[in-house]
Amino acid sequence: MSQGPASKKRADSPAAVPAGGGAPPPASDNYTVVARRYRPQRFEDVVGQDHVVQALRNAIRLNRLAQAYLFCGTRGVGKTSMARIFAKCLNCVKGPTEEPCQVCDICQAISVGQDVDVIEIDGASNNGVEQVRELRQNVSLRPSRSRFKIYYIDEVHMLSTGAFNALLKTLEEPPPHVKFFFATTEANKIPITVLSRCQRYDFAGIAPDAIVETLKSICDREGVEADLDALQIVARRAGGSMRDAQSLLERMLSSGSPRLTPDVVHGLLGTASDDRLIGMVEALATHDSAAALTLLDQAASEGVQPTELLAGVIDFLRDALVLSIGAESLTLTIAPRQKPRLQAAVDRWSTDAILASLQILAEARARMRGVSHGRLLSELALVRVARLENLDELGEVVQRLKALEAGTTPPPKVSATSAKKKLSQSDSIASQQSGIGKPPHFAAPVEAVRVASVLPPVLRATEPEIVVEHRLAIEQERRVEALPPLDLEVVQKIWPDLLKKVGASLSWRLSQAQPIGVDEPDVLVIGAKPGYNSVADPCGADEARKRIGECLQWLLQRPLSVRYEASQADGAQPEAPESGSRRLDQLGADPLIQKVVELFEARVSHFEPETRRDGEDGSTSVH
Template sequence: MAESPAPQETSSDKYVVVARRYRPKNFGELVGQGHVGQALKNAIETNRVGHAYLFTGARGVGKTSTARIFAKALNAPEGPTATPDNDSDICQSIDAGEDVDVLEIDGASNRGIDEIRSLRAGVGVRPSRARYKIYIIDEVHMLTQAAFNALLKTLEEPPPHVKFIFCTTDPEKIPITVLSRCQRFDFAPVHTDQIMARLREIVDAENAHAEDEALRLIARRAAGSMRDSQSLLEQVLSFSSEGLTVEAVHNMLGTADDERLSELTSALIARDSAAALQQADAAILAGVDAGQLGEQLLGHFRDLMVATVGCSPTMLRFCSESMHEELRERGQKWGVSTVLAVVSLLDQALVRIRQSVHGRVLLETTLIQICQLPDLQRIADAMAALEAAGGDPEKKNVKANLVGPDAAAGRTTGPPTAAPASVPQADRTPASGAAAPGSVPPAANPAAGANPESGRSSASGAVAVPTAAVSPAPGNASPAAGHASPAAGNASPAAGNTAPAGHPAAAATIRPGTPVQWTEQGVGRLWREALAQMDELTAGLAQQVSRVECLEAGKIRLLFPKDLTLTKSRCEKPEQKNKIDEAVCGTAARRVLIELGFDPKAVSKPLAPPPSTTSERRQRQRELQNHPWVQKCMEIFDAEVVRVDEPRS
């Protein structure tokens, strides 16, 4: 650890802030950057000092301070040495930023090509009294592209008496041609314990009193920046003359204390919207900014997530290590999936709050959304239990019917439904009056039996075919699915739909009808009835099938004319294929495997010749306006038909 800091001498009429008075003066005083200090000391001691260095890292981690220390080590009268004498005239002038041979340039305000040309003109001039002329350019990424280009040659082959030290918080904006000419050192964020220890040294040197928890709170708020922590410390010292307490820190910084955050989190976990809004209102009335409260909640749930997945207390960044066990218990009640969703909601809310003047409303809306979240972990556990039951496709069908396409895509529309861990084998055995092998057992379909809107329970015998199970890949079907017994094909559900309107399985509900005869004529009748169940756009594509071929019981092939490649490819897309599968399976009252292919003997009907007269063209336009596809486009885009252009040959 660094030796006790020694503040710089200050005159009675000029106050120097804490961050400047306690700036490190040698490599030993650098906090959290031991790897950089050791590398630079070794370079000096082995005489392997380069001509250009790049220091990268977040704000306030010691980049410019390290550059000054390195400059002192190179230009010290007794040097180059890794331990320069800070009492020498050169070292003191470098610390004060007044040395004529160590030029500190602000890249944000000297970013043009004219400033770089002036720099190049001064490079050839030898140093006045020191060993090297050192250029420290802060925020170098702010230089323009032309300025970087003008600097390249000088940066690659500078005179032997010139050294460059670049500091930046955004190295990605620096051209690769500049990066390749520099030795790069990445400065890591300073650990909270190291910041706290440094703050304790400063407090003792200032003859002030501070609680350890207050210093830890300041260190956590600094988020790895030593300079930010020192600025916050000075701000709180000015606010509380009697000493630093946790309450004083919260009052000064406008943040909520851990107890208030814990109560707010408890209300969110209990899904008590009223209590959550009351806690947020009390925090805002106490002076906590809505955006700041949202950031604290985000950090709190980050630590909650870390504790839930089993990390050690040392991984906590926003909560004290003593809260680790409490956070872990809360996270286990809520589940990792729900915690991840909460973190995502808070992150999106913070982005909106920064761009809005109604931060409180946005925060309260987010809190209510969190309270309304379903138990995502329960859904994930149910899916995991179904997958652990084995690779049987029937169990996967149960999963698809249980969760639905929205929940499978991460969009949950209602409270989760409990699901059995497995489906008994006996429930899938075909029998008279039982469901077909491709259908879901009624007991395993909560959407059909437990939904209060349906008005019936699963005991009615109604069976729903899930969307995900309608069209398995050819060749992967179970033998039983292809040779279903007549009893299975004649399963007759109770009158009415099994699932309520809007349910994912409602569109695929089996309807009673005449048993399908698995012949060319029978599947032709089945296909014509299925076309009537499709929407206009899907039917417009599907009706271009030239022939329906029966491969075996429960398996058909749709053949398109050989020149309708585009139409076939559109029907193979999932959104259209699923609609075709649902219509055919619903009409057949069982699962039907559907393949698509080409009929080599069939060609599409030739287009009608273009109309020659004005009346014919108008008649053609009226006919096209009545086409369902055109009407749908006119409805969607609020358009009208202006003219009809016939396709070119």
């Protein structure tokens, strides 16, 4: 990574200093991108990582320098910049100091990553044991001209297990002139044995306002006019990464536009405009599916991808949720001038409807990755959201249901707006009395569920599914109470259907039993046919009676239970079927069955007697 003299001079200037008539960009052959030219060079220039800066400053001031530091965080939040600044603080000719001079050869070489005593290693391409062994051999050598020899390993989680193990002893007890700086975006992949030997610092995502301020400073120094709304769009798209924001700004500057406006930014990024996204939210809030699909089609005709459109709608719905619960100061996406328009759409929606909408759109966007019919999925999601019915709190619905069942006048339905005002007032009173933001015994809102469309119109807009199930259970009980007594003749008529439904394993045994009576309430008594107790007795087992009862309930459409009684009739016992094992042995010796078994490569598992009409012989079915 090299820079010309002009680039070095520009790189030495802090990125966070307000505009003051910066020099024009360097010539094309020596051009350096914005992200490198405006890399932070001092602790004061680092944006959004005050907690890390303060900790490192104190370590230098108190002379409590550890042997290894681990910087964790997402891409573009300043891990490499922090490592270089810290290295300059340690190796500057005036150091160790919190304020490196920035003019000595050591500071300038570290700024561009070319100092001989600050070795920057890419963990992704140097992740083997051999590279670590070479590093261990060089650790014992003293630095050439600096106070410390510093090894900076980027993406250290890419090292192999063997490489980590080879580094452990050196990492725990390095020579006094050696310091290790590690950076990673996935700290969970680093062995705990390495983590325990490092001082870990977690870098936070950078706030959009801080990104906008930095981008504005860069635009002023580059001599480019930029609207604040346009820079907010860039910061929003960066997702907390300063390097991503600077790379997007580089694309804006390379377009040659004399002024960066929201329309220019949306056109270059391929995103939908804020007005279109708010229009989409308004269409969803008013349940206008046609308007939502029309806006989607207009965005697609302008080159906006369905995933980007859904992402924008989700961002605005997130702010709608924040406005819905009364936390206006926590909005991230909506501009101040657009907040009244979004608030008007929020007033038509309940908080639970917004939550359901966010879940639907987030799931649809996740399913759209790598599919060719992304527009269809986005259209389905938008129509589902537009067709969402009003959602109410379960507690309110239960109160109205109890009032209707008791014959009294149900309490009036509380609108979403009035409920929010009531909640805000209660929070305000509690904060005045107890000094906190919520009442001492504040209860979270009860989960709301979707309204069922099967109820009468008077209840259709208020009762959720769980209440509907309760109502249906009550109606079922009333219907059962109105049923006539169980008729034995009806059971005898459906007995053949019962034998087919209970299954093959139970059907043959149940065929040797019969319904013999009815006990109250709704208890069917079945008994074995005379002389067939040994065959039918298994029908009295709990599992068998449960299965028979379930099948009878399905056939008769009424609840009942089954009780089994053995036959008490005297007399000669008819010839009982032979035992299963002996009968199978006899059947296995039959030549015809042996031929079938050999032909189909099968085996005899069980046999079933086949009953014939009067005058015909019975036969046996083999399986």
